C-alpha cells in the first residue's frame with residue numbers, strides 16, 4: 288500500500304500537466320527505474336533515456352524522448368462528447384490489450400466521464416492490471432481515479448450456463464431436448480416444412496460445445512442488459528477489453544448466425560404448435576416451454592443489439608492493439624480487413640511495446656529496435672493499416688499494474 292501511495296504521489300507530480308513534464312510530442316521513458324529493484328531494467332539498458340535527478344522538492348525530473356508527430360491518438364475527440372461511447376480494444380494475445388483498455392478507462396475517468404471497463408476475455412486480467420479484486424461478475428468500483436470508474440469481469444462461461452440452465456428447465460440441454468420438452472422430440476430428425484432439418488439448426492451444439500465467440504457474444508449481451516437498466520445511465524464511456532482476435536472475428540458473424548438459427552427454431556415452434564396434436568399432449572408443460580422460448584427470443588434480440596452496436600460509427604469504435612513484429616502486424620491487417628468487411632468502425636491502431644532508441648552499445652537492443660522499425664514500415668505500407676491513426680506506445684521497464692501506472696501509460700498513449 289505504501290508503495291502504491293508513493294507511486295501515486297510520484298505519478299501525479301509528473302502528470303502531463305506538470306511544468307516539468309511537457310505534453311505531446313514528448314514521450315517520457317524509463318520513469319519506472321526509480322521503483323524497480325535489483326533486476327536490469329529497460330532504462331538501465333538505455334541509460335541516456337532514463338537520466339533523472341533528485342530535485343530539492345523530492346520529485347524526479349525525467350529526461351524525455353521525442354516521439355514522431357504521428358504518435359497522437361486524438362484523445363480530445365475521444366473525450367469530447369457527453370453521449371455514451373463504446374471503445375472495444377482487441378488484437379492478438381499478450382500484445383497489451385488489457386493495459387491499453389485499462390489505461391484508457393482511467394484516462395476517461397480522470398477527464399470527468401463516468402466510465403465502465405469490461406473484460407469479456409475468458410482469461411481475465413483486469414484485476415491483475417488494476418491490482419484490485421474486480422472479480423465476481425458484477426460492477427465493482429475501481430479505487431484511484433478522479434471520477435467514478437467501475438469494472439466488470441464477465442465470466443462468459445457462467446453467462447452461457449445461466450442461459451443454458453434456463454432452456455434446460457424442461458429437462459434437456461440442446462435443441463433436441465428443447466423440442467423434447469415441447470413433446471416434439473420425435474420430430475427432431477425429420478424434415479419439416481420441406482427444407483428445415485433440426486440437425487441444421489445447431490443451437491444445441493452451440494450451447495453445449497460453444498464455438499469461440501459465442502461466450503463473448505453472450506458476455507457482451509449481458510453488459511447490454513446491465514446498461515439497459517436506468518441505474519447505469521450515468522456511464523458515458525464503456526471500454527471493452529475483448530478476447531484475442533479469432534474470438535472477435537467469430538463474434539462478429541455470430542449474431543447473424545444465431546438470429547437465423549433461433550429465428551428458425553422459433554418459427555418452427557410456432558408452426559408446430561398450431562399444426563400438431565403432439566403439443567396438446569404436453570400442454571401442461573406449456574409455461575416452461577414458453578419460458579425457454581422467451582429466453583431464446585431475448586438472446587436473439589440481444590445478439591442483434593450487439594451486432595448493431597459493433598457497427599454504429601456514432602457510438603462505437605474498435606481500436607486494434609498490436610506489437611511491432613511482422614507476425615503481429617499481419618494478424619492485425621487481417622483483423623482490420625475483417626472488421627471493415629463487417630462494417631465495424633476502426634480508426635486507430637496502437638503499436639505497443641516499442642523499444643526506445645538506444646544510445647548505449649547494447650547490440651541486442653539496437654538490432655531489436657531495427658527489427659521493430661521494419662515492422663512499423665510494414666504497417667505504413669499495409670493497405671489495411673496505413674490509413675489508421677498510428678499510436679506508438681513505448682515498452683516501459685516495469686509491468687504496468689495499478690491505477691498510477693495505468694495513468695502514466697494513459698498519458699503516453701492517449702494524447
Ligand SMILES: Nc1ncnc2c1ncn2[C@@H]1O[C@H](COP(=O)(O)OP(=O)(O)OP(=O)(O)O)[C@@H](O)[C@H]1O
Pocket residue numbers: 379380381382383384385386387408410412531639640641680681682683684685686687688
Ligand atoms: N508498453 C508496455 N511496456 C511494458 N510492459 C507492458 C506494456 N504493455 C503491456 N505490458 C505488460 O505485458 C503483459 C501483457 O499485457 P496485457 O495483459 O495488457 O496484454 P493482453 O493483450 O491483454 O494479454 P491477453 O491476450 O493475455 O489478455 C502485462 O504484464 C503488461 O504489464
